[in-house]
Amino acid sequence: MRVAVVNLTAGGLSGGYLKYLRRIVPLLASHPDIESLEVFAPERVRAQVADQGWRLATWPADDARRGFRGLKRAVRDLRPDVVFIPTANWLDFGGTPTVVMVRNMEPLEVPFGGNPLRESLRNLARRTVARRACRHATRVIAVSSHVREFLVARWRTPAAKVSIVYHGVDVPGATSTAGVPASLGGGAPGDFLFTAGSIRPARGLHDLIEALPLMQEAGLPGTLVIAGRPDAATHGYQRRLIARAQRLGVAGRIIWAGGLSEEEMRWCFRHCAVFVMTSRAEACPNVALEAMSHGCACVSVDRAPMPEFFGGGAEYYRAGDAAALAAGVRRLSSSDARQERTAAALARARSFDWNTTARMTVAELRAAVHS
Numbered sequence: 234m235r236v237a238v239v240n241l242t243a244g245g246l247s248g249g250y251l252k253y254l255r256r257i258v259p260l261l262a263s264h265p266d267i268e269s270l271e272v273f274a275p276e277r278v279r280a281q282v283a284d285q286g287w288r289l290a291t292w293p294a295d296d297a298r299r300g301f302r303g304l305k306r307a308v309r310d311l312r313p314d315v316v317f318i319p320t321a322n323w324l325d326f327g328g329t330p331t332v333v334m335v336r337n338m339e340p341l342e343v344p345f346g347g348n349p350l351r352e353s354l355r356n357l358a359r360r361t362v363a364r365r366a367c368r369h370a371t372r373v374i375a376v377s378s379h380v381r382e383f384l385v386a387r388w389r390t391p392a393a394k395v396s397i398v399y400h401g402v403d404v405p406g407a408t409s410t411a412g413v414p415a416s417l418g419g420g421a422p423g424d425f426l427f428t429a430g431s432i433r434p435a436r437g438l439h440d441l442i443e444a445l446p447l448m449q450e451a452g453l454p455g456t457l458v459i460a461g462r463p464d465a466a467t468h469g470y471q472r473r474l475i476a477r478a479q480r481l482g483v484a485g486r487i488i489w490a491g492g493l494s495e496e497e498m499r500w501c502f503r504h505c506a507v508f509v510m511t512s513r514a515e516a517c518p519n520v521a522l523e524a525m526s527h528g529c530a531c532v533s534v535d536r537a538p539m540p541e542f543f544g545g546g547a548e549y550y551r552a553g554d555a556a557a558l559a560a561g562v563r564r565l566s567s568s569d570a571r572q573e574r575t576a577a578a579l580a581r582a583r584s585f586d587w588n589t590t591a592r593m594t595v596a597e598l599r600a601a602v603h604s
Contacts (some may be wrong), residue, residue, distance in 0.1 A: 234267050234602060237313040238485070240274040241322035246281050248492075249519050253400060258287055260591035264565035266599065271311060273304060296548035315371075317597045320504065321363035323370055330601040334374040334398075339435045339514040341383060346514065347434030352466035357435045364388055367395075370603040374398045374594065376517035379495050379538035394604075398594055401587030402522035405499060414497040416490040422456040425488075426562065427529075429460035429498065429520050430512065432474075433467045437511035437534060442474055443555035444562070445483040453562050454506045460498065462499045483572075502527035507562050510534060510543075513552060518542055525578035530571045532561040542585075 238258065240246070246254070253559035254272075256603065274282060276291040292304040301324055308316060308326050316326050319334045334556045341363060344356035367373050367384055373395045375381035381397050384390040413421050425446075430436050441457060448454065463471045471489075478484040493501065507527035510521050513536060522540050524531055531547035533539045539582065540549065548564055565571050 234315060234598060235311070235313045236261065236267055236270045236598060237308050237311055237316045237326075238270065238272045238317055239308065239318050239324070240272070240278070241318055241320050241324065242275065242278070246274075246278050250313070250319075251281060252519070253336075254282065255285065256401065256403070256587045257319075257591055257594065258285070260587060261594065264289075264595050266589060266595055271313075273308065276362065291439075293481075302559050314602050317594075317598060318366070318370075321359070321366050323362075323366035325369070330371040330599045330604060331369075332372045332374060332597050333370040334376065335363060335367065335380050335384065336376045336516045337363075338380060338383070338434070340517045342514045343435050349466050349469065351466075355466075369603055370394075370493055372396070372597050374597055376400055377538040378541055380516050396593075396597055396600075398590060398597065399585055400517045400519060400522070401590045402526045402585045403581055403587070405502075405527050412500070413414065414490060414493055416427070416493070417458065417488055421504065422458065422488065423505075424454040424506040425456040425458050426454050426507050426509055427458050427460070427501050428509045428511065429493070429501070431467075432459070432461050432463040432471050434470050435512065435514045437513045437552060438474055439477065440511045440553060440555055440558055441509055441549075442478050442481065442483070442487075444558040444597060445478070445486055446481050446548060447556060447559035448562055449483065449486070451559065453559070453566060456486055456488060456502060458488045458490050458505070460493045460501065498523070499527065502529055505529060507532055507565050509558070509562070510539060510547070511552075511558075512536075512539075513537070522582060526582035528575045528579045530565045531572045531578060532558060542581075544577065544581045546581040548574065 261267055271288045273290045276293050279291055290307055296303045315330045317332045320334045323333055340356040340359035344360055345353045367390045375395055375397050378397055381395050384395050385392045478487055502524055508524040508531045510533040515538055526545050533543050533547040533549055534552045535549040536552050548561035550561050
């Protein structure tokens with residue numbers, strides 16, 4: 234097959250999406266069923282994907298205003314058998330079969346979700362684009378059963394054209410070259426809770442803020458490290474979290490670590506007492522897979538798709554129940570409980586393999602060609 238991978242994005246490439254491309258593109262390119270593969274991306278993201286060894290073609294910023302005429306012409310000249318769009322977006326490439334992937338559930342499930350009005354409107358636009366993509370694409374890749382169930386039950390996307398392809402996770406190396414992240418204040422914070430991801434209302438971080446006083450009373454881990462940054466529209470949410478922590482008297486127990494490198498993230502996974510997942514809207518929670526692959530003892534919200542990914546590798550709590558979250562952390566303060574969850578997390582992480590992701594993605598591309 235001749236394959237064109239078209240990254241239709243209105244902005245840049247998020248860290249998670251860029252990591253997906255870096256893992257999956259080489260595996261697709263080396264697959265025996267793929268004769269050629271070319272990656273298309275907006276000119277403004279060229280620096281993000283530089284030096285990857287890919288065949289990269291770009292289109293100028295004004296191409297969107299012209300209906301992507303330049304992109305369509307470039308893809309048509311390539312004459313691919315199938316176009317793979319790993320975002321929930323779609324273009325008509327003159328009848329060439331297309332495969333799209335749905336990997337962001339916030340616009341679909343909670344487009345408002347505590348966001349400012351402008352961001353809520355953006356989410357509604359993303360939702361509209363995603364629904365159109367699922368309607369017109371030849372095949373749709375859902376990155377979890379949770380996503381597939383939404384598309385089929387809520388959007389009435391034909392079940393026969395929606396398949397589940399999980400993302401993989403890297404196996405951590407035995408050693409890490411990173412020291413303590415500088416944003417942690419220059420010293421290891423001892424036993425600490427760790428969470429990571431964009432700081433947005435849908436991440437549910439207020440659960441952790443509310444649980445900290447309860448954990449303090451129980452003598453549980455003394456510091457919470459939050460890795461990640463607010464998006465342009467969600468600085469207000471972070472300010473509200475900080476104000477709430479100050480009112481509860483726990484602001485001094487929180488380290489806002491900001492964006493961390495992959496090595497710094499590995500350090501935090503390896504040294505945290507407990508990793509906590511509070512998100513309300515996920516498709517495939519990559520940070521959860523990474524935490525499990527490092528053998529973290531995990532506490533997770535019980536909302537789908539978390540149990541689908543964590544399995545027996547986490548303690549669960551009901552969204553919004555700070556006391557239950559604190560109780561989950563307290564259970565993991567037992568060495569026996571922690572060892573049990575760590576072993577389950579490591580075993581669970583091994584079932585998410587990038588080679589399997591690539592093989593199943595190729596199967597979807599092939600199905601689109603022969604549909």
